[in-house]
Amino acid sequence: MIYNEAFDFLFGQLAGNGVDKDATRRLKNYQRKRLQRAILARSIKPVILEASWENATGAAGEATVASTLPITQPLVVVDGSIRTTDIGASGSADNNNFEILMLRTGGNSRPQVSTVYLKDEHLLTPAQLAIREVFNNAKLGYGNCWPLTWPVPLGLYPNELLQLRVNVLEGGVPAGETTFCQFRCLALDKATPDDAFEADLRRSIEASPIQQPRYLSMFSEGYHSIAFPATGADQRTTAKTRETSEHLLITSYATLFARPTAGGNGSACDPKWRLHSSSGWAFSQNEIDVNTYSYAGPGLFWQELPFPFLLPKGSSLAATFSTRGAITTELERIDNYVIFRGVNV
Amino acid sequence: MKAYHQSDLLEVLISMARNPALVADAQLQAAYNEKRCVRALKSLRSRNIFLYTEGTRTSTDLNNTNTIYTQPAGERLLVLGYSDNFRYGAVTTETAAGPNPTALTLLQTHRVRVVGGNERTLIDDFVPAQAGVSGQPRYTNAQLVAPTILEPNEQIAIDLGYDPAGGAAPADIPPQAFIIFCLRVKDKLSALDQETFADVQRFINAEPVQRSLFLNCFTNDPSVGAGAAFNAGYQVTGLDGGSAAGQLVSCFTPPVNVPVLITGIGSNLEASKLTISDLSDGSSFSLNRPMQSSALNLPGYENSTDLTTAGAPVVGPNWTSYYALPMPHLLKRGAQLRADIVNGGDAGAGPGTITEQQVITQLVFQAITV
Numbered sequence: 001m002i003y004n005e006a007f008d009f010l011f012g013q014l015a016g017n018g019v020d021k022d023a024t025r026r027l028k029n030y031q032r033k034r035l036q037r038a039i040l041a042r043s044i045k046p047v048i049l050e051a052s053w054e055n056a057t058g059a060a061g062e063a064t065v066a067s068t069l070p071i072t073q074p075l076v077v078v079d080g081s082i083r084t085t086d087i088g089a090s091g092s093a094d095n096n097n098f099e100i101l102m103l104r105t106g107g108n109s110r111p112q113v114s115t116v117y118l119k120d121e122h123l124l125t126p127a128q129l130a131i132r133e134v135f136n137n138a139k140l141g142y143g144n145c146w147p148l149t150w151p152v153p154l155g156l157y158p159n160e161l162l163q164l165r166v167n168v169l170e171g172g173v174p175a176g177e178t179t180f181c182q183f184r185c186l187a188l189d190k191a192t193p194d195d196a197f198e199a200d201l202r203r204s205i206e207a208s209p210i211q212q213p214r215y216l217s218m219f220s221e222g223y224h225s226i227a228f229p230a231t232g233a234d235q236r237t238t239a240k241t242r243e244t245s246e247h248l249l250i251t252s253y254a255t256l257f258a259r260p261t262a263g264g265n266g267s268a269c270d271p272k273w274r275l276h277s278s279s280g281w282a283f284s285q286n287e288i289d290v291n292t293y294s295y296a297g298p299g300l301f302w303q304e305l306p307f308p309f310l311l312p313k314g315s316s317l318a319a320t321f322s323t324r325g326a327i328t329t330e331l332e333r334i335d336n337y338v339i340f341r342g343v344n345v
Numbered sequence: 346m347k348a349y350h351q352s353d354l355l356e357v358l359i360s361m362a363r364n365p366a367l368v369a370d371a372q373l374q375a376a377y378n379e380k381r382c383v384r385a386l387k388s389l390r391s392r393n394i395f396l397y398t399e400g401t402r403t404s405t406d407l408n409n410t411n412t413i414y415t416q417p418a419g420e421r422l423l424v425l426g427y428s429d430n431f432r433y434g435a436v437t438t439e440t441a442a443g444p445n446p447t448a449l450t451l452l453q454t455h456r457v458r459v460v461g462g463n464e465r466t467l468i469d470d471f472v473p474a475q476a477g478v479s480g481q482p483r484y485t486n487a488q489l490v491a492p493t494i495l496e497p498n499e500q501i502a503i504d505l506g507y508d509p510a511g512g513a514a515p516a517d518i519p520p521q522a523f524i525i526f527c528l529r530v531k532d533k534l535s536a537l538d539q540e541t542f543a544d545v546q547r548f549i550n551a552e553p554v555q556r557s558l559f560l561n562c563f564t565n566d567p568s569v570g571a572g573a574a575f576n577a578g579y580q581v582t583g584l585d586g587g588s589a590a591g592q593l594v595s596c597f598t599p600p601v602n603v604p605v606l607i608t609g610i611g612s613n614l615e616a617s618k619l620t621i622s623d624l625s626d627g628s629s630f631s632l633n634r635p636m637q638s639s640a641l642n643l644p645g646y647e648n649s650t651d652l653t654t655a656g657a658p659v660v661g662p663n664w665t666s667y668y669a670l671p672m673p674h675l676l677k678r679g680a681q682l683r684a685d686i687v688n689g690g691d692a693g694a695g696p697g698t699i700t701e702q703q704v705i706t707q708l709v710f711q712a713i714t715v
Contacts, residue, residue: 002490002491003489003490003491003492006491006492007425007492010423010492010493010494011387011391011528011530013494014421014423014494014530015390015531015532016532210491210493210494211491212465212467212491212493213467213468213489213490213491213493214469215467215468215469215470215472216470217469217470217471217472224471251490252490337472339470339472341490342490343490343491
């Protein structure tokens, strides 16, 4: 949306409509939309909920229940994504034969989200399966190939949580495999009205007639990338972007964690993260799997936030990272990237 | 990375299907035709301009960067995004530029700046090339998060950095090619443009719905070796992968008998260089500068050289190699597109007298009538 608005405005400028009164109105409209979006972004914040489960035996008939953590404020659940850490040596989706029933728990009489179990293939499209096959062959991992999308967003009230009931079907799943299911949500952050801040937003918009693309990279201290302190298991690190010199709207992010060059599918160290901003917002309740909603793959690299995140002037984004598995190579230790992109308000 | 929105075609088709005379609701048809006119006019005002640059980073010193530049365009352009030719999974430096990545190794990083006028950065920090920040447009989202204007005297500068974790000898790294996707917008229409638009309007009023079509680019003299088990008449032939690089072949789409919007390009070119131009006015998509094809598309992962078995798969334009133009290109009635291809010479030879490049090079333009 931001791209199209900026495109239409700039196209109109270049097309030579700037000499008549339409240009003034077009500029005012464009600035008004920018201000409205920035004000709205001050109150609407992205949150990711996660539920995960591990297959004890992977045999047909095994049943598991997983759930997200209870929430403390109302959320709008926009969509979901599923990722498994290992889909088996053959790289075939048939190695993951399970079905899911998604429920919304909580003491209320609202209709349930789903009343039937969905086979995992229902969540896969052939095109995405093809994408996954290609990238498995290229040993690149496959997060976010299983989107859970629904026609309208879903509402969650405080103390509610999403529960997933999983049945392993005939054919089984790999034993010991962990599956992550994440839900992207929007929270209403009841920010108190701040006339001074809104006036500053307005000044920023007037000072910069055209929005410009901005990219922020995360760095660990002393590195040009995200680096863990050592190879091996149970590694932790932190990383942050630089402080921004202007108010930004962060629209999307991408993560690229190096994978071993031989063998295995997906990232061997299986990182998780908790992203937060110095302006006082955490994107998840705890550390969550990095790759469920981020995937270093063509067409899937940039993960759009459900709504742009307002990063005020002087703020930065930071994250803690930890590994589920062992880091096996120096490449995996230091060659990791998280990049955010956005625009000035 | 499309600045082109789909029309209300589906609604019109449904409306037509409901009418025994296959005529859509008049109001719906009028609104649809109006949108078609607006979009055709937008395309007529615009030209896709691909600024191109390539270079190689040669030093292992982390503090050393090589900078490559696009040429100054000499006019205001709208910068929409960019792509490069580095692919995922280069386990060795030789495969860094494709075609088939086998493992993930990040080798090259880059940073993008604007120089020459209002100097500024588009990407401040060094980012990995293969990560998809740029990347080839069919796969990754090469679109900038917001377009920006490039003034006539400005150039795009790309600083090539080096990822020391890659551990590879930089001398082996092939050139990194960048295509900057821009749009030239006319502030007034010439008399010829106005004639073209009048023709477009006549066509729109005469044709209730748009049709999609494919325009194959092919050489005029498709001569191939003996034993061909395929029809070479609709492909680009004459490129001999077994020869040295530098062989030039020109190919053409057939003249169109209706005005069309070219919406995308698909090809299986491997490490060849390419220019595309519209013969109606001689304008080139890349200001006549040959672009490395692998910066535009990724050839199919599965390459087959089995040309002797009937039905054996050969590489052609596919979902991995299709690229949507940022703004559809209006091809006037009677006009043709021309592609000049310079052979990269790396495709290797096939069995017998038929070479792989010679028989399976395809360049297809996707289009829709206005």
